[in-house]
Amino acid sequence: MRYWLMKSEPDSYSIDDLAAKSPAMWEGCRNYTVRNFFRDSMSVGDMAFFYNSNSNPSGIAGLMRIVSEAYPDPTQFDPSSHYFDAKSPMDAPRWLLRDVAFVQKFDRVISLAELREIPGLQGMEVVKRGQRLSVLPVTEAEWQIIMELPGLGG
Numbered sequence: 001m002r003y004w005l006m007k008s009e010p011d012s013y014s015i016d017d018l019a020a021k022s023p024a025m026w027e028g029c030r031n032y033t034v035r036n037f038f039r040d041s042m043s044v045g046d047m048a049f050f051y052n053s054n055s056n057p058s059g060i061a062g063l064m065r066i067v068s069e070a071y072p073d074p075t076q077f078d079p080s081s082h083y084f085d086a087k088s089p090m091d092a093p094r095w096l097l098r099d100v101a102f103v104q105k106f107d108r109v110i111s112l113a114e115l116r117e118i119p120g121l122q123g124m125e126v127v128k129r130g131q132r133l134s135v136l137p138v139t140e141a142e143w144q145i146i147m148e149l150p151g152l153g154g
Contacts, residue, residue, distance in 0.1 A: 002041065003138040004048035005060070005126050006100070015050045015061045015105050022102035023067045027075045028083040030095060034135045038070040038096045041137070048100065049138065049146070051126065057111035060146065068099035107153035110146065120145045 006026060008014070018024055029035065046066040052058055072093035075083035088094040116127045125136040 002043065002046045003140060003143040004037075004042065004046060004066070005051050005136045005138050006048045006064070007051045007053040007134045007136075009054045010052045010061070011055070014052070015064075015102070018050065018064060018100065019102045019105060022064075023099045024101075025073070025097050026100050027073045027097045029073070029097065029134055030083065030085070031133060034133055035094070035096050037135050037137070038098050042066050042070070042098055044069060047103070047143070052109060053134075057109055057113065059109040059111035059115065060106065061109050062105040063103040064100040065103050066098050067101045070096040070098055073097040104153070106151075108151050110149060110152075115146075118145060118149075 029038070044066055048064050048066060049060045050062045050064050052061050073083070073095040075081040076085040076088045076093060076095045077090055078084055079086075083095075085095060112127065115121055115124065121127060121142055124138065124142050125131055125133075
């Protein structure tokens with residue numbers, strides 16, 4: 001099993017939205033590194049942190065599970081979608097996604113500022129300055145440190 005951190009702006013799609021309708025497509029990722037994670041590195045059963053980005057505070061809001069194999073993101077073919085990609089042919093789609101399922105909403109958001117202060121998380125991808133990817137790998141050690149924080153509920 002591998003671990004991930006997947007970012008979403010809660011004004012667009014929140015952990016409450018996922019809880020209300022789960023499983024759901026994790027669509028709209030338009031970065032080749034993320035596409036390759038979906039295609040080559042993720043597996044059904046992997047766990048992921050749901051991360052609120054561009055919010056106050058930005059941070060980890062809960063947990064979700066990867067529940068599908070990678071498949072073409074249908075929004076790339078929809079001209080009415082914000083994620084439409086006119087250069088992505090239907091017979092050779094360039095963008096993939098995975099379905100995710102709600103597992104747990106934490107009792108509190110673990111803020112980025114808090115993550116930066118926790119011993120053992122200095123190398124975590126999300127705490128690095130300038131890290132812009134919407135999907136990031138998390139090591140098993142990082143996962144365990146975060147899961148042992150107080151006040152997450154359970």
